[in-house]
Amino acid sequence: MKILIRIGLLLTLFGIAWSCSQEEFIEKGQGIVKGRVVESETYTPIANARVSSSPSTSTVFTDSLGYYTVTQVNEGDYSFEARKDGYIAKFEAVHVNTGGTTEMVFELVKQQENNLPPTVPVLTTPTDNAMDQSLEVTLKWTCTDPEQDALTYKVTLRNDTSNNVVTYDNITTTSFTLTNLSYSTKYYWQVTANDGVNPDVNSLTSSFRTLMFPNARYLFVRKAGDNNVIFTADDSGNELQITSDATNSFRPRKNTQANKIAFIRTTGGQGHIYTMKPDGSSEFKVTSNVPVAGFNLDYYNYCWRANGSQLIYSNFDKLYRINADGSGLIQLYQTPTGKFISECDWSYDGNLIALKVNDLSGYNVEIYVIDMSGNVVANVLSGVNGAAGGLHLSVNNTKLVFTRDVSGYQSSDYRQLDNRIFMYDFTTNATTEVAVQRPAGYNDLDVRFSPNEAELIFVSTSNDGVSPRTITKYTMGTSNSRTTLFSNGVMPDWK
Template sequence: MKIRSVHIISFLFSFLILLACGEDTIEFGGTGKIKGKVVEDISFIPVENAKIELSPSGNTVFSDAEGNFEMENVTVGEYSVSATKEGFLTGFEPAQIEVGSEVNVVFELKEETANNRPPNEPKLISPEDNAIDVALTTNLVWSASDPDDDNLTFTIKIKNDKNNDEVVKENITDTIFQLTDLTTSTKYFWQVSAYDSINAPVWSKLRSFTTSNQVNSRYLYVKSSNGNNVIYSRDEDGSESALTPASLNSWRPRKNSSSNLIAFLRTDENFETQIYTINPDGSNLFKVTKTPVAGFKPSEMDFSWNSNGSKLIYPHFDKIYEINKDGSGLRLIHQTTDGNFISECDWSYDGNTIVVKTNNSNGYNVSIYTIDMNGNKKTNVLSGVNGAAGGLNLSVDGKTLLYTYDISGFESSSYRQLNTRMYIYDFTSNTRRDISANKIDGSLDIDPRFSPDEAKVIFVNTSNDGVSQKNIFTQNVNEDGTIDGTQYERQELVQDAIMPDWE
């Protein structure tokens, strides 16, 4: 019985082995092939290295540089074929495989952001459309939203009705922006765009506003913008307004109260320095000169009104010319005898005296002296010294002269100054007094002007390194040199500004 049982078990074991071997060799349904291509939606540019996967089998291949792929020996059946690539939405296509068949599949993949919606159109809130008497410093306010809650950045475009300038402010993340460089009596047009970093920017409707025509400025000065000098005015409350465009280089403002005009220097179309005039609100530009202001460095040149605002005097190399404010009546007043250039001049209130500063082509060998209206020399103030000087301004009564001098006597090709101080020269006593008593060591006091009541001066102070920021200050110049016991007290007025004038 035991032997019979063993034979039966052996037979069953052998049958199972044969059955298993038979399953390895028998085909159930056969195979086919899947070929295809992966491209970008719209552009049809091939997508390389996209992952192609069959479901439910899980077979995987990758597209080549031409976007092509191929799967062989795919068992007969129904499949879902997917194409996946970072930066694109996954594509799906069905495939029915039959024995010996070749199925072609094309994927047109869309970018992941293809379904992202653009921002809503920004709504401009303030100033109201067609608003008038808008302050020269004002806030632009708008609202914006995005249907997908994307983070938005904004761009503002601003134009005006006086010129073709367009100001563009980009990469703004807030929905409020302060404008500080507006001019009086000017109509401005503005638009805001919203950008979600995915879709094209969406622009708001165009709106406009007009600034106030009120001009209460006391101070004029120059700031740098877009690589050019721009003239600004400022009132006692600190509100400032740009009087000249940043697209043109304008500097050295000089206001005359009698004519209610501001004269200044500007580079013309021939790259020459000319005198222009404007109204206090920046309007009514007029070119006065044709023979240019010329000689030493343009930034060191200065000119002067007469007291009633009918004429100007200005330097041209070794000469001083007089000209009417309408550009007529050009007349030579004075010419140096040593060939030195005239860089600065100032005209006395009574119209009888002109003070001039001369220097060589490097800015040195300085002389400061006065002449009468026939060009005859009267009084020598400074000569025979080394170093730079300038900043001429006569007092109303003509008895004193404000000027600067670098007492270090340093001279260099870069016209660097080391210890420039302010002085008041007394023509009666032929003496001078130093009013830079509180000047910081290593700094310069330059470009001084008397205040209208001559109790103070306005001036620029900066480091003598030649590259630091320049700031405008005021200080008293009383005979005893004190205010409440503080000698020559200084007060900062404007940062990062030069060439002040005080009316």
């Protein structure tokens, strides 16, 4: 009896063990993977393409229509590959489910490894950093193709004064002529080569600078978007932009002895004085710790010393002198009443400074002249309502020209209604209006002497506050000599 019980227990244990072993060796389910192999650009079927997987399943080949089917694929994750001579192999990751069908389309890209790209174009003419190039420049470069494929080129051109980028496409020779270039402008150019098979091949970037602007004696400011930009111009009306429209630059003042142009540029909410060469190159920031400041920088002025070594400028009620290299900042003067110094002009001999001071709103104007010790030597204007400005001393210190709104109108937007030009005579201490045949309803602003002091240059505009402004000149004592020089311009200078 005991023997039978033991035999029964052994049979039971063996049955359990055999059952567990059977569960461990049950195969997982299977699915199907099928799809198509085509060209990536045209979707043309690719016949006889090899389709395989990792982990390995069956290896199959596509039929004449590019179709393939892989059967009896165990459930799980796979990486399938489609391969065909002349094409780049393509891999796709998939998960196969039991009893399911997974579809995949392979888009194969043709191989170009048998076709080499063109050589990198080498820019030969003009040489990099070439100077004094004409306004018509022929660009030249060299480039070859290993298979002698027909090449097309693209020239990309930009300059240092604007954000404009110009491209010239479908060039079939290794030269291209640029026309209508601007004076005193640095250009950057690059050539792109293409053989119709491989990706573009770009050259290095090269640069050249065109001729200096001839006899450019005028400077003025014009709006470009939200910024002011500075232009130079000649007697024939030819104009050249010399500051970038990406910066706010205005109030240019040229010094002929230093052969530099000073100007104001606003950055970070502050205005500072900069200098540059007449072509707009070699910009240098002069002021740093004490910025320019007044009631309104649109009606602000500063001045060179005649020899070009120093400048004077104001910061609210204080007048400063600074060397042109940014050193030697000193305070020259402070208004006794706390009024702001909005404009200043330094005499040719360096002994006198004319000042225009005003309150926070630009009114309660006083114009007077001080010596270099800060003593007032002449009172030109005081006790009047309305705006005034545009100070400029004659070379021999006998006259001071300025403008004043004789209407006496005052408003929060500083609108002016009847702004006229006046001349103060230091010999007689008399102020007289200069008749320049101003049309009714117009303002004459920002007046300055011409270099020979026989003419005046100023801004003319309707008093409506919205009309365009023009740079105008007038020959004193000559009827019908009021002439428009430049349209849409302000802040003129004439040296």
